Amino acid sequence: MNSFGTLFRINIFGESHGPSVGVVLDGCPAGISLNAEDFVTDIERRKGGIQKGTTPRKEDDLPIFLSGVFNGKTTGAPLTIIFENNNTRSGDYEKLRSFPRPGHADFVASQKFGGYEDYRGGGHFSGRLTVCLVAAGVVAKKILLLANEAVSCVATITEIGGETDTEKGLQKAIDAKDSVGGIVECVVTNLPLGLGEPFFNSAESLIAHAVFAIPAIKGIEFGSGFAAAKMFGSHHNDALQNKEGKTATNHAGGILGGITNGNDLIFRVAVKPTSSTPKEQQTLNIDTDNVETFSVKGRHDLCIALRVPVVLEAVAAFVLADLLLLEQQVGRVLK
């Protein structure tokens, strides 16, 4: 199913080369100010054409509200936002159908959906749909601020191609005429203690669930993460300092027993290299049943990780907005 959440519920739809992609947000509190300008910054951050390493595809991504906003405020009814797909060239893709692109969903999509899938530009599997996640994030961030004006949810690239100097990692890819992966870290500050549940609705479970909805993510770790596996307990444990929950260290990454503990929530994700690399590659020619060499033409990101931070913030924000509503830290109607 293409939906997620319990009280703040997100549904996404659309295809890369269809008329539009969109999102329906159900359960959004009533009374939140919302207009198209609120979306500009985050949508620009997600776009290509700005940074070295992202595609020049131009997308005039203005959110169009189909429902749920009235007189500039959310109404409490489902909030529907669409983004039109204006700048697509379907012709680029149709002839490639015989060559399922390595690292892409082309082949599995075709098998799963019996060949009925919209295969143009990845169709429903396209990274294009992350604009819907970003839009949901803009709304979710507003909800987070209802709980505490000091909440911040910020993701940054910490590594590209193994280099913490990200410009250096990117240059390696440019020099190699190849794509490259990266690491993105997200930090959420000033969250209330008590969000999440033991076991299936742990804060980690819900965040990880949403994070793996972002294409190209191959790993996630909270706090010390994989490094914790190498530690002793006496080192890893964070000593409680006061009744607000502050701990002397934060190896746990702000979550204990599945529940936020009043410290910064910190997690990192691994982003694989962009599947569409300029390099020649091999794949099966479906028509001939032979493995053949081919290359992906067109505009592509050298490093998709560069686009991930704003998307990561968005999914973290909508998971946390839902948890805030569940914990009644945010009202269903703005007072």
Added chain:
Amino acid sequence: MNSFGTLFRINIFGESHGPSVGVVLDGCPAGISLNAEDFVTDIERRKGGIQKGTTPRKEDDLPIFLSGVFNGKTTGAPLTIIFENNNTRSGDYEKLRSFPRPGHADFVASQKFGGYEDYRGGGHFSGRLTVCLVAAGVVAKKILLLANEAVSCVATITEIGGETDTEKGLQKAIDAKDSVGGIVECVVTNLPLGLGEPFFNSAESLIAHAVFAIPAIKGIEFGSGFAAAKMFGSHHNDALQNKEGKTATNHAGGILGGITNGNDLIFRVAVKPTSSTPKEQQTLNIDTDNVETFSVKGRHDLCIALRVPVVLEAVAAFVLADLLLLEQQVGRVLK
């Protein structure tokens, strides 16, 4: 909520020192042979007292069927299995309430549930509840075999305390009189292509969601995982070889676009060191509001990662059993 799944749905309940812990499995296909002996192997694997590094606490964990089994076969009605808690000593825990244990949920639980939580032995947050996950896994593994008799789902410890020679890592902890973390890898073979959905119900999303329901897990990666972040695309991409979906390499870990691709499904998790270490530690004394030194007495695992493999198999199996039912690869009634 303490439930998970769409068609094969798992609900767990219970506390460490309550009368019993249990699991209700809803949506289990009718006609599957099931008796208490089917659970022995996996429950023994989860128990302490067997391997160096796990606690000697003895648990005669016989599953008791309360519903859903008739004449030795599942009926299609909810399947309820409980495990009685016989070997508990509540007296060990009550006096410790003033000292929230570092790395445990004690403090957040008390804050979230207003002090009403059952705090004995971690209460509902206890690792004791993983026996419910294991029981669900036993049933789920039987469902996987309905799709393909050759399916296997096997997890193993690959690293303890940073050592791939796990005995060596364990000995380090013993020598240090401390607890230690580890890495566990799970491999599922012979899965059908096509399980999972793009975005929110990606196979990675669902597996990660369930995996972070296991206490002490701090990270998960699929295929090359975090290493992918350092790779070039031309290296990371797996070249398709045939129409069954086999690829020349398997950096993707068996999932593309959120969907199983016919190759081995591979993921690894980071397990933090057991929070209850023999070492003295610091925490807040709730009564005095001072940070004080204390030590956790009693029986505890040096390396909780040793108990994780069978639990990891279980959660992978019930996620995949649900996906098989969703994809109609398994019928609702055994023929």
Added chain:
Amino acid sequence: MNSFGTLFRINIFGESHGPSVGVVLDGCPAGISLNAEDFVTDIERRKGGIQKGTTPRKEDDLPIFLSGVFNGKTTGAPLTIIFENNNTRSGDYEKLRSFPRPGHADFVASQKFGGYEDYRGGGHFSGRLTVCLVAAGVVAKKILLLANEAVSCVATITEIGGETDTEKGLQKAIDAKDSVGGIVECVVTNLPLGLGEPFFNSAESLIAHAVFAIPAIKGIEFGSGFAAAKMFGSHHNDALQNKEGKTATNHAGGILGGITNGNDLIFRVAVKPTSSTPKEQQTLNIDTDNVETFSVKGRHDLCIALRVPVVLEAVAAFVLADLLLLEQQVGRVLK
């Protein structure tokens, strides 16, 4: 939440005087032929302006596909259909805000949503959104036919204003210059035996749930329904005749133990009189806090029950389509 269903999931959004209303259908099988013409008949049946007793408001309701259809067939990705709102006159409504209309949601909506609701023409509560239900029904009916080409799902008005001669009942309302209620019956034939579950997912539970999503419905009964309450058991029981499940009578209305039994599924609903009656009425003047006489101007249906049959068919169809998918009587991809 504005969504419903397990595998075939319907989400509706929009307001009477917003830019459009719409529906996202998630889980629709791939490969079903779908084009705008498929919707014409059912959408026309729902419209006013055709029969005596319905409003002359003209709605050129052409479905616009935003996603999920490619080359004239469903893709298996979320199917989004919107209907633009062209023929609205917001000016009619704004001045009425001080007078919550009796029988309408005006007052409760204002209280629940803190005054942020879109109050024009009933906003999100408007009967306008039933066009989304009808659209979902068009798709759902196609799914029913995948299970059995002979399935039919037909609703008819059986009574208006207490008269089984419906023209007579309608004339009474015209003569009285008042609105009037009615009874609508839905019969589904050639359904497979075995749809639905005991208790919470009984076929009756799910159908009733969906039916009460239709505005103005105040009651539902299956088979003999309320008449059963007056019967003896020996009369009400339906004697099983053969292994296909056929019974000598059908007082049960095709459902036993929550599960379809192979006979015609029959239910009836009570539709209240249109709340907007031409008669003068009393309500609270919110500004003066006095109860005052007022009258609703504008175009309104004398008998909203006349529009209900196609909507009733639609909700029955999408509940049953979901149950067919759950019972694996319909595949996720058309062969």
Added chain:
Amino acid sequence: MNSFGTLFRINIFGESHGPSVGVVLDGCPAGISLNAEDFVTDIERRKGGIQKGTTPRKEDDLPIFLSGVFNGKTTGAPLTIIFENNNTRSGDYEKLRSFPRPGHADFVASQKFGGYEDYRGGGHFSGRLTVCLVAAGVVAKKILLLANEAVSCVATITEIGGETDTEKGLQKAIDAKDSVGGIVECVVTNLPLGLGEPFFNSAESLIAHAVFAIPAIKGIEFGSGFAAAKMFGSHHNDALQNKEGKTATNHAGGILGGITNGNDLIFRVAVKPTSSTPKEQQTLNIDTDNVETFSVKGRHDLCIALRVPVVLEAVAAFVLADLLLLEQQVGRVLK
């Protein structure tokens, strides 16, 4: 699925002749006093052996808490309550398997679950499971009182066999040596305005959904219900009297636009005659494939409607408890 609810979630399990039946309540607020005695009154009301017309089967139904209660209060963790099945005679049922009882689920259950179902005494379809609903209701009624101490939720039989003098209706059945149906009405007073949502989560949708989980219910109507279908709008509309939402009449039954409007919530259900009548009946002999005469031996209720009021209160209470939590009228932890 055998579960229901969003925040206050009920899961039921068990069979008539299995070891026990039970309920898991997830999302119950922490801090509510709860002990076995709280259940006595409602469980006694549900029992047979008390009133003329109900079965003499004796059930010592003491609730056994498996989880979620600690020191006499709910903990916020899943609350599990079981009831042992002590007084069952399986021998009565096994020989009847060739004769699917008319009006029962025997035949559909066997077809749906492939013959694997527990067929003793109706198995999972048994009215025995309504004790689980009643137990959930006891907890739910406590939650309702958290919102307003004056809330009451009371159901009564208003008609048996068509007679409003219920003793008379019952005597008709006794004289006829037959079973008989009835009408039960439920009234909930002092509910807050604002519970429920437009469309799929309307208060009517949720209540009807839960009500049809009660075996033998064949119809439900809110307020004037089916009588509304015969009314004019000017008569049916309830005139708003004040800003608390009070209306001059209550034809709507306390719900407008799917949302409680501050007046008494009123609904009635039709209960079919007990399927197991003392009369001889006809059914298919599965072994011979002939329609034959048979009679159901043993203890049975003449009028199952007599047991329904407490069950009806229970399902109304847990739907409303969930809506109170959703609307944040009740906290997740008792202050």
